[in-house]
């Protein structure tokens with residue numbers, strides 16, 4: 001009988017499935033750009049930060065040193081895989097390991113660019129640095145607008161000023177730029193996830209063991 005080895009500690013498993021859930025929530029609320037989108041994005045950034053720390057100080061199979069392989073070994077693994085050879089890796093295999101690095105980096109860049117966009121809109125930790133001043137100007141215009149809303153002439157004047165203020169502002173261009181970056185990385189992450197899930201399913205078939213179940217229970221069957 002194949003030996004059962006305890007590979008994924010509880011924190012890795014909780015990390016993984018929390019990441020799956022929050023990513024789904026965050027992606028699906030992307031168009032609304034509301035609070036749920038922003039807060040699930042913060043949670044993802046927190047999870048990524050945790051995983052980086054756990055990759056340095058965590059349990060044996062959770063560590064980067066266990067699953068980051070040299071280019072030579074990684075290419076050798078891919079060649080062997082294409083030739084139908086199965087080399088057993090209890091932790092992540094070299095291709096899976098690099099995919100995890102790519103996923104973490106892409107999630108980080110998606111999250112950080114999201115925080116930047118949020119800041120340019122006048123919210124979040126970067127609001128003061130990138131958009132806070134702009135926001136207070138808008139608020140000032142709104143306040144003046146309100147004070148004069150009884151008067152039609154002033155109404156037009158302030159409405160016009162508010163419009164010009166927004167249209168002529170460089171901040172808008174900057175916001176659009178960061179929105180593009182944010183969207184690009186979000187979609188790139190989805191592409192990586194597709195490859196990741198395909199890789200997991202292929203490896204499960206090739207290695208004849210259920211890797212998804214292992215990510216739930218923590219145990220892997222050792223292939224002899």
Ligand code: HEM
Pocket residue numbers: 012015016019020023051062091092093096100103104193196197200211212213214215
């Ligand atoms: C339903 C979809 C998913 C399934 C079935 C799945 C399954 C798995 C499995 C089985 C592993 C372990 C692979 C191995 O044995 O080497 C794993 C690792 C991982 N997956 Fe997924 N995954 C899914 C979605 C995602 C998503 C959406 C993300 C990112 C947003 C993600 C990120 C990761 C990361 C970062 C790891 C490394 C875990 C660690 O070492 O901490 N996965 N996944």
